[in-house]
Amino acid sequence: QVQLVESGGGLVQSGGSLRLSCAASGLAFSTYTMGWFRRAPGKEREFGAVISWRGLTTYYADSVKGRFIISRDNAKNTVYLQMNSLKPEDTAVYYCAAASSAIARTQAEFRYWGQGTQVTVSS
DSSP: OOEEEEEOOEEEETTOOEEEEEEEESSOGGGSEEEEEEEOTTSOEEEEEEEOTTSOOEEEOTTTTTTEEEEEETTTTEEEEEEOSOOGGGOEEEEEEEESSSSOOSGGGOOEEOOOEEEEEEO
16 A cells, blocks of 8 residues: 655744655655645645656756755655745645656646645745
């Protein structure tokens, strides 16, 4: 049974930082592309960042580029999202997801999803 468990969310002031983690089990983690998505209040879930299975390729949504960094540790079956210079508009539930395709950015390409972790940025 595949499980993706996010952690690290919380309340932070504008300009602050948080690091999200997503621990994976039940899948060959090092062969999966991993991504972070988010759903802001009243909005659709949207793409945030993705990292290839060896960590050599990353893509970011324009809204987070230059502020967020996605990384992974295949020895620990964990993917991370370092979030810096946080803004109130980054407030959302953040989800990690796993895709078996070489590089994926659309939600339809991601087969496995975590339950999400809440990030709230106060102004």
